[in-house]
Amino acid sequence: MKILFLNGPNLNLLGSREPEVYGRLSLAEIEAEVRKRAAERGVEVEFAQSNSEGVLVDLIQQARGRFDVIVFNPAGYTHTSVALRDAIAACGIPAIEIHLSNIHAREPFRRESLIAPVCCGQVLGFGAGSYVLGLEAAIMVAGHNRAGN
Ligand code: DQA
Numbered sequence: 001m002k003i004l005f006l007n008g009p010n011l012n013l014l015g016s017r018e019p020e021v022y023g024r025l026s027l028a029e030i031e032a033e034v035r036k037r038a039a040e041r042g043v044e045v046e047f048a049q050s051n052s053e054g055v056l057v058d059l060i061q062q063a064r065g066r067f068d069v070i071v072f073n074p075a076g077y078t079h080t081s082v083a084l085r086d087a088i089a090a091c092g093i094p095a096i097e098i099h100l101s102n103i104h105a106r107e108p109f110r111r112e113s114l115i116a117p118v119c120c121g122q123v124l125g126f127g128a129g130s131y132v133l134g135l136e137a138a139i140m141v142a143g144h145n146r147a148g149n
Contacts (some may be wrong), residue, residue: 008075
């Protein structure tokens with residue numbers, strides 16, 4: 001089983017970016033924790049990050065046939081990107097949307113996700129824990145897919 005963790009704009013700045021909202025761990029530190037847990041669970045993970053919407057669309061298209069599940073933090077594009085929503089819908093790979101912060105407890109413009117309706121579900125509000133829980137959700141979703149239910 002292979003899981004792609006895809007990260008949108010400004011998540012390369014985690015650790016120094018608004019730590020009171022997003023925590024003090026860098027994306028590399030979060031990746032290391034997820035890799036450790038993935039190894040324990042016997043699954044493969046790959047991490048990618050881009051600040052560019054088009055690059056994220058390319059990465060989703062290229063994931064076809066290579067990954068069983070996408071765990072996606074679309075960051076600011078969550079609230080604006082029809083192109084990323086269409087890419088997830090088109091790729092046929094089950095996706096889980098994740099966020100470090102609880103987007104429903106923040107500014108009103110963050111409450112809407114254009115991506116959520118084409119995902120299996122969301123994990124949000126647990127800081128770096130959202131990535132760990134996203135891994136568990138991905139394993140569950142891939143298992144369900146294989147079992148055909
Ligand atoms: C975020 C929430 C988004 O609203 C914001 O634009 C981000 C990070 C999160 O993980 O909490 O960049 O996706």
